[in-house]
Amino acid sequence: MVVCALVLAAAGIAPAHALEPVSVPVETLALDLSNAIEYRRESTETIQVSTAPGPDGIVRRIEVRSRGTEANPTWVVFHLANNTDQQLDRLIVAPHFRLAGSGLLWPDLGASRIAAITPSQGFAPERQPSQDADVFLVTLDPGSVVTFVAELRTRDLPQVTLWQPNAYKDSVNAYTLYRGIVLGIAGLLALFLTILFVVKGSMMFPATAALAWAVLAYLCIDFGFWNKVFHVEAGADQLYRAGSEVMIAVTLVIFLYAYLNLNRWHVRYSHVVLMTLLALSALFGVAVYDPSIAAGIARMVLAGLGVLGFVLIIAMSLRGYDRAIMLIPTWLLFIAWLAGTGLTLSGELVNDLVQPALAGGLVLLVLLLGFTVMQHAFAGGSIADGLINDAERRALALTGAGDIIWDWDVTRDRIYTSAEAEESLGFKRGALEGPARDWLEVLHPQDRDRFKATLDAVVEVRRGRLAQTFRLRAKDGHYQWFRLRARPILGNDGEVIRCVGTLLDVTDAKTAQERLLHDAVHDNLTGLPNRELFLDRLSAAMTRAQADAAARPAVFLIDIDRFRQVNESLGLSVGDSILLTVARRLGRLLKPLDSLARLEGDHFAIILVSEQTPERVAAFADAVRRAIRAAIAFGEREIFLTASIGIAMYDREQREPDDIVKNAEVAVAFAKRLGGDRIETFRPSLRIAAGDALTLEADLRKALERDEMKVYYQPIVRIEDRSVAGFEALLRWDHPKRGRIPPTDFIPAAERSGLIVQLGLFVLERAAKQLDAWHQSLPGGDKLFMSVNVSSRQLLRHDLINDVKAVLARASLPKGALKLELTESLVMENPEFATQVLARLKELGAGLALDDFGTGFSSLAYLQRLPVDTLKIDQSFLKGNGRNRLVILKSIITLAHDLGMDVVAEGAETDAEAAELAGFGADYAQGYLYGQAMTADDVKKMMEKAQKARA
Known part of the structure; x- marks a missing residue:
């Protein structure tokens, strides 16, 4: 960069004015002709141009025929004057690609600019070999004024410069040295990050390495290195340039996602990133069709990433996320680089130093990102480097799981447990250590024989695993559930020398399981059996009745009259309190063999087994009726309820519990139809009445x-x-x-x-x-x-x-x-x-x-x-x-x-x-x-x- 700056400064590229012959001084190293050219667009393959007046003042006309493939080519005309007494050799240079002024939307991605140059006098300029520009050698005789007609391959000529041959060679050499240094740094950085990915295995490294490789690919194309390695026609690298710009945008999105670990914050971040990557991947197909469109979209995406990434990083930094905090300086530099690039693309910055400076800045950004990633990745100490053996990994896993260590030394008959076990049970340290027979004292009586038999079996068969759940008595007398998982370890003689495993307190899980089992067959409000458990108990009672004719069950269905009005007038909470009161009253009437259930809403059911004679069953039904009719005190008022009661007796003809329940339901419905507050016993004629009632309603x-x-x-x-x-x-x-x-x-x-x-x-x-x-x-x-x-x-x-x-x-x-x-x-x-x-x-x-x-x-x-x-x-x-x-x-x-x-x-x-x-x-x-x-x-x-x- 220093050599290039010196050459350009020494060249002192000066602007020239259009339509006038440009005087070529001997001392000037480079002369910018961009503003001294005149565009001509003809509808034919020939162009006629008036030459600039020579020393004799005569204006001549020349005709130039197109040499290219374009039917209606674009022409540029400019005039050069040699006012010295020396013959001057100069190079006309038109760069293929120029970042300054290339544009954001549909950018100019470069091409061969000049097809041929025709002078008004002298020999035709010779095209010089170059991969980066169209270079023509012209000779100006002393005191001559020469008009040049250049046939363009593109509609515009972004820049054309008149160079001294040696100065141009020095400038190219200076840029070559700079480009080599930048490419070397970028290549080493990409290779280093790739190696770190293989060693470390963190997702951040492949994302950063991919970004480094994308930048390296872009620099190879921008510096012309790609054209030297692969055979590419001069100025025909638009597709590769657009593809590299798209790849930079894609890898930058992947880097942000991987480094900031966005999937841990919200799953929608992953969806947004995936859709963005799919959309950007489609740009590769667009680049084949029109590279300018793909490159323009990629440039806009990079600008958007700069803004959105900054907002995202600041938001996460405010939440104390260390990765985002470490990325702030580099991202501020990235935003500055985007600002400079924007000014260059818009034509605000046109200095020849801008393009190589921006390329170097891009490499510097990747370098800083690599340092940030490495600093974060290696900040975790020895555990974070991944170099741990299998035993250490198992120990770490056990520590992370939080399980209690259980170790039985079979040879010495001594059990050891971690201190967490004694703390959970309220014992002092070492209370659970000792011979295996001492454990029998703290085990639940129902679990002792099973625990002892399992230990004896493992020692005897010398294989297998211990997987058992049992209860241990805490210091306060309550029992807690534990799950033991262990395996035997054999000695050199093939005998079991110890059993090692873990204990896990599963009291909460067992309690929740028992609660779920209870709720599955019990009513949540009253705690009474629900319909499923009621039918199961009725089935058991019917089975007993088949074996013992004297134990014939009777089913009572109780439907509280007008209970809906109670809920509507007093509220659901009062209705629930009334149902609890009714449940307690009915429960006090039962004997141990009887069963009470709440089927649904205000419907209760009773399986009566303790009474068998019709007189005693009728007396019990009357007691149920009186219990419900008794006033219920609620605040300063009293609530009076009545109920319709249906009774169905087991007569050995019913095969299923549902049959008896349906008979009782028919009896209840008949009691309801008669106005409620009645007791009705099922009889076959009621089924006919029930059918008649349905017909009557219709x-x-x-x-x-x-x-x-x-x-x-x-x-x-x-x-x-x-x-x-x-x-x-x-x-x-x-x-x-x-x-x-x-x-x-x-x-x-x-x-x-x-x-x-x-x-x-x-x-x-x-x-x-x-x-x-x-x-x-x-x-x-x-x-x-x-x-x-x-x-x-x-x-x-x-x-x-x-x-x-x-x-x-x-x-x-x-x-x-x-x-x-x-x-x-x-x-x-x-x-x-x-x-x-x-x-x-x-x-x-x-x-x-x-x-x-x-x-x-x-x-x-x-x-x-x-x-x-x-x-x-x-x-x-x-x-x-x-x-x-x-x-x-x-x-x-x-x-x-x-x-x-x-x-x-x-x-x-x-x-x-x-x-x-x-x-x-x-x-x-x-x-x-x-x-x-x-x-x-x-x-x-x-x-x-x-x-x-x-x-």
């Missing part, structure tokens, strides 16, 4: 569409004068095949299927519409009211308020004329929610009646908060004899009047019952005494007849 879905549902009206009379005060709307179903189906059959089916909401809305709309018609048509009809029953599903729906509001708006009924009847038990399921809903209904103008009062477990505190205006006394208080019944009946009526409520008594069938109600002050009565449920036409006839009678 027919019920079509009943509304077929207009099979009818609304009937039962009179409610004033007890004082027996005049009709209102009606209760009752739903009847006239089935086309089965005739009239009673409500006790189809209402439970509607509740199960969810159709009760549609039926309730149907009755509400028909009743309101009919009442509106009676108000307008019947004499005295404007004082009538209509009662409509509301189911639990309707009350829990938020749409009930909107439904009632719409019905009242369409019917235009006076306030309180439409009464909604809700059962006492329905309201008390969720009194807080019911109170809010009833208050909204009251605001809309609906009347409210509390049906079946006295049959549930109501709270008087809630009764005074409910906005009801009518109490309906259940008919059970009108039947039977006894003073207590009359006292209760009178108390209910008095309580209702004190709270400002009307009283309606249901089930009045005799005059005596009517007189009794009148004596106690009841307001209204309803029953067969005053009329059964009738159609709207019958109501009209009855009202007209009553009007005539009064008249």
